Amino acid sequence: MPDGREVDQAELLGVAKDEERARSLLRALRTLSTGPDPKLREMATGVLRGDLTAEQAFTDPEYTAALFSGADKIRRAGERRTDAEAREAGERFGAWQEARSTEDERGDEGEGQGTPPSDAPPRPTPEQPSGPWRHPGAGGLGGPGGLGGSRPAGPLGRG
Incomplete structure (x- = not known):
């Protein structure tokens, strides 16, 4: 982060709609920013830095494809469990x-x-x-x- 700044949950209220969801979204972004998927790390880091708005990130075709790919992996793993x-x-x-x-x-x-x-x-x-x-x-x-x-x-x- 160039200036060391990270967005706060108030800046995420536009997409989150309430404080609890904003807090949850901030946690998810922090998790994704250190996760294994390079596209999701890029997206999360961009949002956390303020280089990218959450709206931009969630409507970008590459980022949404990465999000859905991860969700599909989770779904398949859930279907295989006992x-x-x-x-x-x-x-x-x-x-x-x-x-x-x-x-x-x-x-x-x-x-x-x-x-x-x-x-x-x-x-x-x-x-x-x-x-x-x-x-x-x-x-x-x-x-x-x-x-x-x-x-x-x-x-x-x-x-």
Whole structure:
């Protein structure tokens, strides 16, 4: 970053629409800026520096192709996982979400990578996780974000 400046979440409100989404988008951009995909690193770094607006990044054909390619890889991996793997992933995601909300409540902006404090009550392990992770190969994309996990199957057996 030429001047060391990084956009803040207020500058992302135009695309994010509210502060929580702006905070989440900022975290995602920081993650992408150090990730393995060179096109996504370029896009995220450009937005974080302020060289590129989020609107420009999300409408650029090369960047959107890279984003969709990554999402497709995640979808395919979700379709191949077993029920046990899906349950474990749901439990880990729940613990991560809880840790992130605990950090946000304390005012920590620690990238969402921390762990809950030791005095936090243990999270109960559900018999079967609810939400889109529940049936990994049953027509949904599964995973956090609810990408189609509860849609009915279409005419070809996929949602």
